Amino acid sequence: MTVVDCTQYAGELRELSARLPQIPRADLYAFLDSAGTAATALPGPLASALDTFNAEGSQDGHLLLRGLPVEDDAALPPTPSSTPAPADRPLLTMEGMLGLVGRRLGLHTGYQELRSATVYHDVYPSPNAHHLSSETSETLLEFHTEMAYHLLQPNYVMLACSRADHEHRAATLVASVRKALPLLTAEVRERLFDRKMPCCVDVAFRGGDPDPGAIARVKPLYGDPRDPFLGYDRELLSPKDPDDVEAVAALSKALDEVTEAVYLTPGDLLIVDNFRTTHARTPFTPRWDGHDRWLHRVYIRTERGEQLSGGERAGDVVAFTPRA
Numbered sequence: 001m002t003v004v005d006c007t008q009y010a011g012e013l014r015e016l017s018a019r020l021p022q023i024p025r026a027d028l029y030a031f032l033d034s035a036g037t038a039a040t041a042l043p044g045p046l047a048s049a050l051d052t053f054n055a056e057g058s059q060d061g062h063l064l065l066r067g068l069p070v071e072d073d074a075a076l077p078p079t080p081s082s083t084p085a086p087a088d089r090p091l092l093t094m095e096g097m098l099g100l101v102g103r104r105l106g107l108h109t110g111y112q113e114l115r116s117a118t119v120y121h122d123v124y125p126s127p128n129a130h131h132l133s134s135e136t137s138e139t140l141l142e143f144h145t146e147m148a149y150h151l152l153q154p155n156y157v158m159l160a161c162s163r164a165d166h167e168h169r170a171a172t173l174v175a176s177v178r179k180a181l182p183l184l185t186a187e188v189r190e191r192l193f194d195r196k197m198p199c200c201v202d203v204a205f206r207g208g209d210p211d212p213g214a215i216a217r218v219k220p221l222y223g224d225p226r227d228p229f230l231g232y233d234r235e236l237l238s239p240k241d242p243d244d245v246e247a248v249a250a251l252s253k254a255l256d257e258v259t260e261a262v263y264l265t266p267g268d269l270l271i272v273d274n275f276r277t278t279h280a281r282t283p284f285t286p287r288w289d290g291h292d293r294w295l296h297r298v299y300i301r302t303e304r305g306e307q308l309s310g311g312e313r314a315g316d317v318v319a320f321t322p323r324a
């Protein structure tokens with residue numbers, strides 16, 4: 001795991017965050033523009049770590065910023081129990097960090113069908129969550145490349161932590177294709193590379209049909225054959241051909257073998273390279289006491305993988321087209 005210790009920059013980062021509009025949802029475009037300006041003034045070593053990760057990726061496919069400024073637990077509002085956040089909710093420090101870091105990397109993107117088309121998502125446990133939802137808690141949220149079936153799939157998923165779960169059991173798991181690839185035989189790689197496989201989509205993208213089936217086609221491996229991108233979803237990817245089923249099983253096993261666990265704690269910001277990894281979350285037990293686990297999530301698009309065609313702004317909301 002690659003960790004950037006940001007403790008020494010906390011003061012500077014607090015100041016940058018204080019320069020941003022303090023009611024971000026009042027005018028999110030303006031907020032993200034302002035974050036874009038502030039992101040040019042990030043502390044040097046942090047800025048270079050982000051720029052290098054953005055340009056080259058990394059072996060383990062994620063970057064953990066630790067020791068960022070964050071409110072004391074007592075100063076935070078209660079962990080939300082509904083979504084989206086009220087438009088007048090004041091900026092939380094970790095949301096400020098997601099603004100700064102995200103704008104250093106690319107463009108924050110909302111997804112029309114998801115979370116009322118908002119850009120900033122609260123991730124918190126919810127009773128009776130659908131088993132594929134980030135609102136699950138007592139069950140394992142299985143490996144998924146975020147929206148692997150979406151033509152405008154985000155390049156990064158960023159998760160910033162305001163509250164951990166009480167027992168510190170919830171781990172965010174990340175498995176990197178750069179680590180898994182050497183564990184695959186040449187035959188398996190060849191079978192998975194550039195081969196479109198049927199893939200279901202998350203509930204939000206089903207257009208009200210409870211089970212539209214595999215309406216997308218996803219390639220498990222694609223891009224540069226020596227350093228491929230990964231599209232892997234344990235629940236949604238639905239290969240039918242027996243050779244495909246077998247190859248995906250081999251990939252699945254390799255991903256399990258290289259899995260790394262990140263226990264997010266307040267002041268952590270995890271950047272997940274969503275083109276080279278799949279991620280998951282282990283079970284934990286909520287107490288429903290207003291202090292349950294609380295993350296903030298944004299999606300970032302960059303030039304890589306043709307996710308942008310020119311003229312986009314940070315804060316744009318995009319509509320669903322399945323990969324086909």
Ligand SMILES: O=C(O)CCC(=O)C(=O)O
Pocket residue numbers: 123134141146157159171172279280281295297
């Ligand atoms: O709760 C987590 O650690 C990750 C949940 C997740 O997969 C997501 O929010 O995209």
Ligand SMILES: [Fe+2]
Pocket residue numbers: 134144146157279
């Ligand atoms: Fe996710």
